[in-house]
Amino acid sequence: MxxxxxxxxxxxxxxxxxxxxxxxxxxxxxxxxxxxERLGLAVLLGIVLVALSGLFASGPLSSRQLASQxxxxxxxxxxxxxxxxxxNLHVRLRGAPxxxxxxxxxxxxxxxxxxxxxxxxxxxxxWRGGLAIHGRHDxxxxxxxxxxxxxxxxxxxxxxxxxxxxxxxFNQLIYP
Numbered sequence: 800m801x802x803x804x805x806x807x808x809x810x811x812x813x814x815x816x817x818x819x820x821x822x823x824x825x826x827x828x829x830x831x832x833x834x835x836e837r838l839g840l841a842v843l844l845g846i847v848l849v850a851l852s853g854l855f856a857s858g859p860l861s862s863r864q865l866a867s868q869x870x871x872x873x874x875x876x877x878x879x880x881x882x883x884x885x886x887n888l889h890v891r892l893r894g895a896p897x898x899x900x901x902x903x904x905x906x907x908x909x910x911x912x913x914x915x916x917x918x919x920x921x922x923x924x925x926w927r928g929g930l931a932i933h934g935r936h937d938x939x940x941x942x943x944x945x946x947x948x949x950x951x952x953x954x955x956x957x958x959x960x961x962x963x964x965x966x967x968x969f970n971q972l973i974y975p
Contacts, residue, residue, distance in 0.1 A: 855974060856881055867965035874960055880973045882953050885915050888946040892962045896940045903961040905929030906968070911956055915947040929959075 853861035856879055866873045875889040892900050908929050917923075917932075921944070924931045936942045950956070953975040960967045 853877075853879065855879060856884065857886075863969070865967050865969055867963070867967060869965065871963040872960065872965040872967060874967055874969065876958075876969065876971065878971055880950055880971055882950050882973055882975055885947050885949045886971075888948060890944045890946075890960060890962070892936070892942045892944075893940055894936045894942070894963055896936055896938050898936050898940075900934045900936050900942045901962065902932045902934070902942075902944060903927075903929060903959075904932070905959040905961070907956040908958055911952050911954070911973075912948045912950045915949050916945075917947075918945040 849855070851858060853859050855861075857877055861877045861879045862875070863878050864873065864875050871893040873891040873893075875887075877886045880886045890902060892902055894900055903926050905927055906929070910928065914930075919934070921932045921934045923933070932944065934942050934944070950973040953973045956971045956973060958969050958971065960969075
């Protein structure tokens with residue numbers, strides 16, 4: 800039995816050269832398409848990585864903590880949010896154990912979003928277009944307030960939080 804010789808593998812230069820058999824190929828156009836596919840894949844992976852890092856909502860790039868100079872007023876919030884998606888705001892106020900506490904929330908706090916929940920439930924009053932919330936420090940001298948907020952409109956929201964004789968101002972970008 801005679802063996803048929805195997806065809807030799809094509810040279811790399813021939814592999815990427817233009818052909819007319821069995822189908823006409825235009826390798827210059829094919830190379831452009833491959834480059835465009837790789838660019839699209841890189842852009843898509845970049846968007847996914849940026850989204851996972853928190854640039855569009857919750858994540859390491861979005862989470863932020865602020866504190867007054869004396870540390871008696873602290874705020875944790877998300878720098879980026881989406882319209883129609885709720886986000887959390889955690890405020891901690893320090894003072895004398897068992898003493899009354901008041902927290903004032905102003906700026907765009909109520910003008911461009913609604914309060915979905917407030918924990919623990921506290922008595923609140925209207926204050927300069929915002930909200931004044933009254934409570935009491937616990938036995939460690941801390942008062943924690945957790946709010947869930949729902950933005951009503953996209954754009955840059957400016958906040959002002961006042962308590963314990965301190966004030967913090969910050970903003971949040973709401974994507975459409």
